[in-house]
Amino acid sequence: MQKHNPSGTQSPMLAWTRPVPLSSCLRGRLAHLGVLVLVGALLLLLVGCRTVSDPPSDGTGQDDVPAASDTDARAEQISVRAAPTQPPDADEHAGVGRHRLDAGRDVFDLTNEVRTDRGRATLTPDSTLAQSACRHNQDMLVHDYLGHRDASGRAPGDRVAREHRRLIGTAGENVADGEPLPADASREDAAAWAGAVVKRWMNSDGHRSNLLRSQFTHLGTCVTHTASVARATQLFATAWAYLDEPLPWTMSVGDSLAISVTPNRAQGAPEAYAFVPPTEPLGSAFDGDDARRAFQGTLHLPDSAGVYGSRFLFMEGEGRYVVISGPRVQVE
Numbered sequence: 001m002q003k004h005n006p007s008g009t010q011s012p013m014l015a016w017t018r019p020v021p022l023s024s025c026l027r028g029r030l031a032h033l034g035v036l037v038l039v040g041a042l043l044l045l046l047v048g049c050r051t052v053s054d055p056p057s058d059g060t061g062q063d064d065v066p067a068a069s070d071t072d073a074r075a076e077q078i079s080v081r082a083a084p085t086q087p088p089d090a091d092e093h094a095g096v097g098r099h100r101l102d103a104g105r106d107v108f109d110l111t112n113e114v115r116t117d118r119g120r121a122t123l124t125p126d127s128t129l130a131q132s133a134c135r136h137n138q139d140m141l142v143h144d145y146l147g148h149r150d151a152s153g154r155a156p157g158d159r160v161a162r163e164h165r166r167l168i169g170t171a172g173e174n175v176a177d178g179e180p181l182p183a184d185a186s187r188e189d190a191a192a193w194a195g196a197v198v199k200r201w202m203n204s205d206g207h208r209s210n211l212l213r214s215q216f217t218h219l220g221t222c223v224t225h226t227a228s229v230a231r232a233t234q235l236f237a238t239a240w241a242y243l244d245e246p247l248p249w250t251m252s253v254g255d256s257l258a259i260s261v262t263p264n265r266a267q268g269a270p271e272a273y274a275f276v277p278p279t280e281p282l283g284s285a286f287d288g289d290d291a292r293r294a295f296q297g298t299l300h301l302p303d304s305a306g307v308y309g310s311r312f313l314f315m316e317g318e319g320r321y322v323v324i325s326g327p328r329v330q331v332e
Contacts, residue, residue: 085165085246087330093138096226102187103223104130106194107232111211111219114202120212126237128164129220133233135163136175137224140231146177156235161278161309161328164237165246168261168270168312168326172216172236174207176200180225194223197232210236217265239264240314240324247299247310247327255301255331261312270295270312271321275302275329278309282323285311305331 112122136150136159143151150159156173176197181189201207210216216236223232244260251257261269273295274285293300295312302308310326 085248087162087249093135093142096138097141097224097231098226099134099137100181100190100223100225100230103181103190103194103232104221106191107198107223107234108219108221110194110198111221111234114198114211118212120214121217123216123219123236126164126167126218126220126239128167129160129218129235129237130222131220132159132163133220133222133235134224135159136173136233136235137222137231140175140177141224141226141229146175146231148173148175157325158278160235160237161325162249165249165327166243167237167239168241168243168310168324169217169237169239169265170215170324171238172210172213174201174210174234174236176232178230178232180228180230193230194232201234210234240266240322241270241312243326247329249328250330250332251301253301253305253331254303257299257301258297259299260297261295263314266314266322266324267316268314270314272313273299273326274311275299275308275331276311278307278328280309282311282325285323286313301329301331307331 108123108125115122136156139150140146145151149155154162156171160167160169160171178193178197181193185193198211201211211234213236215238217239218237220235220237221233223230241261241263244262247257247259263269271294272286273293276285299310307328307330309328311323312326313321313323315321
């Protein structure tokens with residue numbers, strides 16, 4: 001197995017580019033004379049690449065397969081078939097490559113080790129994030145790129161909003177490429193491969209920031225190989241809350257859906273919700289008297305067809321609130 005260059009320069013196995021910022025959350029303060037809105041980027045979207053370009057789960061993922069043992073270090077196939085509530089095209093590359101379960105779990109465990117060593121809370125595994133990470137690996141392999149925007153132009157937050165049908169939260173990502181592990185690679189070889197990836201991320205300021213970001217609560221990891229190349233993806237999330245049941249991807253105009261919300265980082269259930277065009281800024285989600293609905297256990301879908309992003313408003317005390325994105329829906 002080829003070793004990494006400890007100097008941090010590009011090596012044949014891994015190479016890196018600059019971090020890319022992502023604004024994914026809006027905060028505000030209620031005031032006596034209206035609302036003062038403060039927009040801030042809570043996290044960074046980060047990439048390591050060449051110069052070429054929740055515990056709750058919605059479907060199958062890394063929690064649905066047995067753990068790799070010391071005597072079974074072979075690559076296994078994780079099912080990434082779309083669940084009924086996910087977009088049907090989510091699994092268009094499901095047959096591409098082999099997911100190396102042991103290396104993926106090592107990346108997860110090593111991430112929590114470095115967080116613990118530096119006084120950060122450990123991250124909780126989320127199998128739907130892992131499923132999405134595998135799909136992004138496969139998209140990168142099919143289209144021969146390394147980056148955060150997939151071949152359809154979707155950033156990590158877009159993919160999570162489409163595929164994670166329960167998460168109300170924000171997302172961040174690290175990706176890497178590398179030489180594939182041979183089919184007969186030992187358990188120790190897989191651990192060394194994962195360790196080299198995490199070490200390179202830790203030696204890059206941007207990737208290290210994602211690994212140690214205190215706001216993140218959940219993580220899904222995946223390592224995917226073909227005969228000639230490999231991809232690794234970490235998909236982080238700050239879970240403000242989870243819908244107790246997956247929100248269907250396709251719903252009818254004017255539908256209503258009774259649903260419960262379990263807070264995670266949020267202090268309580270959402271005060272209000274809205275369905276808006278996915279590209280609409282978070283700060284505009286609750287503009288106007290008709291744009292917001294009080295959340296009372298039922299979601300009312302828009303009266304016109306289209307793809308919409310859900311937005312949820314949580315109170316944080318002392319007149320402060322936060323607006324967070326939830327799953328997207330296709331209204332027909």
